[in-house]
């Protein structure tokens with residue numbers, strides 16, 4: 418073993434590896450470059466470049482030996498259970514570009530000479546038990562693009578110097594004792610007054626004694642008035658919250674506007690008043706849809722492009738499938754689906770039942786589906802690059818995590834696939850067809866035909882039992898990630914011919930150390946570290962054992978970190994970490 422290999426063993430000895438994930442970190446191994454979570458610099462000297470061990474349930478401490486890895490560029494140990502302090506020696510890793518220690522139990526302060534890490538792009542120490550002042554040397558990190566110190570116990574004034582001046586409150590939230598310009602919270606003197614007050618400068622020039630007692634009086638009046646106003650605001654805020662909560666509960670379904678078309682047995686339901694047209698105009702447009710307007714057809718029916726008189730476009734799905742229950746139950750279920758709103762879900766605007774057919778009305782997504790973009794795209798220039806692909810994955814993960822973790826009861830999509838990821842004019846991902854897989858199955862059918870979804874994306878246990886869970890969605894999402902990396906459909910003939918699906922194919926190539934062969938040839942990967950992390954995530958999502966797959970919230974966290982660490986134009990748009 419080289420010096421770096423021995424250093425890794427020292428680091429391992431300080432970690433509490435409960436799940437034995439570091440079992441292949443062995444003394445007798447000649448090269449440490451293939452150990453779990455390790456990547457080396459190209460060349461013969463086997464210098465460690467990346468340590469990627471997030472979500473590994475590692476305990477123990479981060480050994481000071483880490484400082485000996487002078488070629489280290491990325492240290493990702495987020496979402497483990499590490500404790501102790503962040504060793505000062507870490508700042509000897511002068512090549513470090515990304516440091517992720519989020520979601521551990523690190524105590525103490527940030528090493529004061531962290532400013533020595535002059536290449537640092539990303540510093541994420543959020544969700545730890547860190548305390549003390551934020552060192553001003555962070556201001557010297559001129560390359561720093563992402564700073565996340567949220568949810569710790571930092572205190573004192575945030576230094577307003579260098580790069581530290583450029584970060585907003587989103588980098589510091591969840592530290593109740595911090596103050597400073599960045600978080601719009603003035604720091605206070607021991608008397609409890611803001612250090613900087615309006616007109617403070619002119620007061621300096623005044624006659625000291627007399628002026629200061631008048632000044633104190635004014636301050637007192639100010640303070641009492643501010644406290645009074647704050648009290649009134651808090652009370653009225655609480656009151657409106659109470660009222661609006663009650664109203665929201667009562668109005669849950671009243672926002673759904675139901676209209677019965679005069680003279681015909683037609684029914685129109687619009688959700689959240691989202692379709693600002695008369696029922697006659699909508700019904701007239703629906704009745705006039707013809708072959709020219711067809712966008713495509715899928716398992717539930719045909720999709721049309723519908724243009725209103727004001728030129729706004731909608732996508733309309735004419736439902737072919739029958740529904741076993743009554744119209745009332747079907748419509749009630751749809752009302753629930755219509756009430757779900759999220760930027761990464763295709764917005765359902767309304768439902769219309771005419772004697773001839775039933776229609777679902779959606780927002781029209783101009784740039785088509787991921788399936789079109791990846792597989793039907795003949796113009797090389799329009800093929801998404803690596804950072805676009807990460808952004809697409811992130812958007813889809815946000816939508817799916819919302820369905821799994823924010824909706825109550827949670828919604829299992831059952832049919833995650835590339836043709837159900839649609840793009841708006843900004844190439845933002847929107848998941849379509851949510852809820853339909855469950856709503857439009859034939860309840861009477863035999864269990865094997867109850868399986869909705871599309872071959873290639875389906876989790877093995879879902880195929881066997883017909884029972885869809887969040888974890889079967891996670892599997893489909895993992896396949897989607899592999900599709901984004903490889904640029905191949907999950908049923909691509911090149912591996913199906915050899916009896917493999919995309920998961921088996923990627924696993925085989927990785928086992929043979931052919932990382933490069935996995936990647937879509939049309940896409941230049943800027944950062945091999947990110948590629949490895951995404952592949953590892955995809956393989957965890959497609960684990961044969963559903964319990965070993967991560968939740969969508971975990972997937973989302975990990976993708977956010979990767980998107981932020983991928984240098985591209987969409988840093989700014991992704992600020993909600």
Ligand SMILES: Nc1ncnc2c1ncn2[C@@H]1O[C@H](COP(=O)(O)OP(=O)(O)OP(=O)(O)O)[C@@H](O)[C@H]1O
Nearest residue numbers: 712713714715716717720732779780781782786836
């Ligand atoms: N809201 C929308 N905006 C623009 N195009 C859409 C919209 N919804 C669907 N489409 C397009 O209509 C076509 C058919 O979509 P549909 O969802 O019915 O089929 P699918 O996704 O191929 O299969 P499945 O029914 O299994 O989901 C696809 O080409 C899709 O891109």
